[in-house]
Amino acid sequence: MIPSDVAFDRFLREKHARREKRYSHISSRIAVEDLPPEHLYHWIAKWANHQLADIGVNSTAGVVLPPLHFELIEVNNDSAGAHTFEADEWGFIVMTKPMLDEMLRLSRLLVDQNPVFMTQQIAPAASAQEISELLLLMQFCFVMSHEYSHLVRQHLNDRPPYADALGVSLRQAQELDADGYGIYHNLAFFFNGRGRALASQLLKISSPKHLENSILSCFLLAAMLQFCARWAGKMRVEADLRAEHPPHPVRIEYTILFIEMWCREIGAMSTTWMTDGAIKDYFSAAARLFPPKLKATWDKQVSLLKSPRSEQYLTEIRRSVHRLRTGEDGTPPP
Numbered sequence: 001m002i003p004s005d006v007a008f009d010r011f012l013r014e015k016h017a018r019r020e021k022r023y024s025h026i027s028s029r030i031a032v033e034d035l036p037p038e039h040l041y042h043w044i045a046k047w048a049n050h051q052l053a054d055i056g057v058n059s060t061a062g063v064v065l066p067p068l069h070f071e072l073i074e075v076n077n078d079s080a081g082a083h084t085f086e087a088d089e090w091g092f093i094v095m096t097k098p099m100l101d102e103m104l105r106l107s108r109l110l111v112d113q114n115p116v117f118m119t120q121q122i123a124p125a126a127s128a129q130e131i132s133e134l135l136l137l138m139q140f141c142f143v144m145s146h147e148y149s150h151l152v153r154q155h156l157n158d159r160p161p162y163a164d165a166l167g168v169s170l171r172q173a174q175e176l177d178a179d180g181y182g183i184y185h186n187l188a189f190f191f192n193g194r195g196r197a198l199a200s201q202l203l204k205i206s207s208p209k210h211l212e213n214s215i216l217s218c219f220l221l222a223a224m225l226q227f228c229a230r231w232a233g234k235m236r237v238e239a240d241l242r243a244e245h246p247p248h249p250v251r252i253e254y255t256i257l258f259i260e261m262w263c264r265e266i267g268a269m270s271t272t273w274m275t276d277g278a279i280k281d282y283f284s285a286a287a288r289l290f291p292p293k294l295k296a297t298w299d300k301q302v303s304l305l306k307s308p309r310s311e312q313y314l315t316e317i318r319r320s321v322h323r324l325r326t327g328e329d330g331t332p333p334p
């Protein structure tokens, strides 16, 4: 088997030679191994590859995957994004440097702007630096597991599951399906897996109840940061099945739904945060980090989604996501 860096370089050279637009902004992989081990880029790439090497059949629900490899990549613009593709015998998950830099900046900014909430509710004994490190890690995991889920859920296959049945809504349903599968993966990691010790160490919390509440709050905040950031990069008000991604308010709504389902069905945890105003506060805290224009167009998008014009679109999305997740035909009850 050829080494992953050779496979990556070869893949990129081929794509550039064919002038494929999707990959034209990618310049190269970042040689993180040449950086000091404590450098964020080096540390996180090594950590990600360690996690990917460790994924068992349980997590893939029996789907056989190629060996997976993470690369942090240099781009010739400021595009913040992540992609997944297969090359030679490898499955790659890549993240652009601007995206990781943005995660770091947003984590720090969120902690700096909400000192009372962070120290009184999230983690009284942790430093601002430590809380922001957990928020960074959670944003990273959120995006990574979304990409990973595209592979596990076989969205990249030539004939992906339910392609014929879902038709035009397939693409957006796959995005929400990847969000959902990724979220289940993340929550299992942070509540029951090795992520729990990591969170406890960074937040300096030993009480199980307090730790679980703080993990949940940080995870919700991390998700909101990512959706606001992606929205800020592409503010287009629409409810259209032909668009590549569902509108971000729809993704947030489903994210909250998936987290709530996990808490209820797997985590056996309280879901009072759904109704006690916490969600609204978290969203406002994330949205405040961006220029006011973000909130204005976001509100416009939300009104469009609430208008009768979007009813058919939302029904179609609901039916399609239900089909992908359960294999069942028909629309689930609201």
Ligand SMILES: [Zn+2]
Pocket: 146, 147, 150, 175, 178
């Ligand atoms: Zn995706």
